Amino acid sequence: MVRISLDLMGGDFGPEVVIPGAARALERHPEISFLVFGQPERCEPLLAKYPKLKDKCVFHPCDVAISMDEKPSQALRRGRHVSSMWRAIEAVKEGHADVAVSAGNTGALMAMAKFCLRTMDNIERPAIAGIWPTLKGESIVLDIGATIGADAKQLTDFAVMGGAMARALFDVARPTIGLLNVGVEEVKGQEEVREAGRRLREADLDTMTYSGFVEGDDLGKGTVDVVVTEGFTGNIALKAAEGTARQIATYLRAAMSRSLLSRIGYIFARGAFNALREKMDPRKVNGGVFLGLNGIVIKSHGGTDAEGFAAAVEVGYDMVRNGLTEKIKNDLKHYHARLPSSAGPEAA
Known part of the structure; x- marks a missing residue:
């Protein structure tokens, strides 16, 4: 059983999208159970329409x-302990x-998640x-989008966390990692x-393969399984x-x-156009994962529909089933133990 908590009030449409989205995810994964948080007058009538959920x-x-549109600081002051997002x-x-x-306000969700769950050891700032x-x-x-500007330590931490997520999501033993750059040349x-x-080359981790710069x-x-950059x-x-x-x-x-000829064509x-539309459907890849926290939080697009929110729920489901948090903690511990002394005090 995977237990998923939902902020029913988040997003552009709130429970009108979140509840049917959760119902779709439950149809595909009946072993999910939900804790849901929201305003009773809006949520309870909608929940009654989905008896299985x-x-x-x-x-x-x-x-x-x-x-x-609420500022993160204002959201923390107003919503700490009492809002559907915080709870x-x-x-x-x-x-x-x-x-x-x-599916709520990204800045507020990150601020609350960081304040409530705290970051893992040696992680200064989380990533999406x-x-x-x-x-x-x-x-x-x-x-x-979580960290605007990042130093070398933060980028390498992102690489390690992204590698752990790739192992959890794609079931690859040693995912390839690339740093986004303006060219592939080392200079x-x-x-x-x-x-x-x-740092990544010198660490030579057995949990991932550093492939150099990517464009x-x-x-x-x-080109690689994980692309690392700043927010x-x-x-x-x-x-x-x-x-x-x-x-x-x-x-x-x-x-x-x-024209008539193009419509006939x-x-x-x-069939080919339907396959292309399916491939390009943004709902299929909805769900940003907050990495570096002592717990898993998934951010859905605020303007998504029910199918898109279901996809975000399923990303969370996959992360839990594949032990994302423990993989990240173990990989970070392994990486920091292998840091070369030349990495300097910043890496300590």
Whole structure:
């Protein structure tokens, strides 16, 4: 049994999307049970429409909901101990749930998760890891928005945590790791990135393979299992990829409806276009994983639909079933034990 706590009030649509999304996830994984937190007047009537889900839920009323535009500091002051977001995270801390899932305000969710769960030993700042579709399948990219700017130590910690997630998600014994850079040559890029590369090469971990620098076009190629960068660059890359996917979809729809001949052609090629749409569907890869905390928290896109939220729930389910937290702790311990003395006091 995997126990999942849900912030029912998070996201652009709140329980109107979260509850049917949880119901879909339960259909595919009947061994899930839920602790759900939200405002009774909005949530209880919706739960009544999904009797199978209601039977697998323990509902906890919360009057306070964190808005999508609320500042993290304000959310902490107003929502600590009483909001649906805080209490969903707190359920993980207290051992009542294995993972928390929310589509709410990213900054508030990160602030509450860090304050409530605390970071693991030797981790200064957590990261958000996203699952990225590639020509070879899927890869992991981190950080995609939690840490703006990162030094060499933080980048190497991200690499170790991303490698542990790849082992948990992709079932590979030794995932390949790349540092996102402006070129693959060792002399290129910022000093922090070059130093992180040196540390990873010298550590020579048996839990992952450091493949050197990768460039932006390697994200879609699937050159490595894990791409590591800091949050500013990672978030821009993520939004650029999502925008490009929507742009291509719009171009295709316009091209297919331009003339009678193109519409007839679409009829014959419908299977291929459906396969392309399925591959590019952002709902399939919804769910950013907060790494570096003493517990698992999943961030769903705020504007997702029920199928997208179900995908985020299933990411949390996979992380629990594959022991993500313990893998990260063990890999970090192993990495820090192997740090070369030349890494300096910053790595100690």
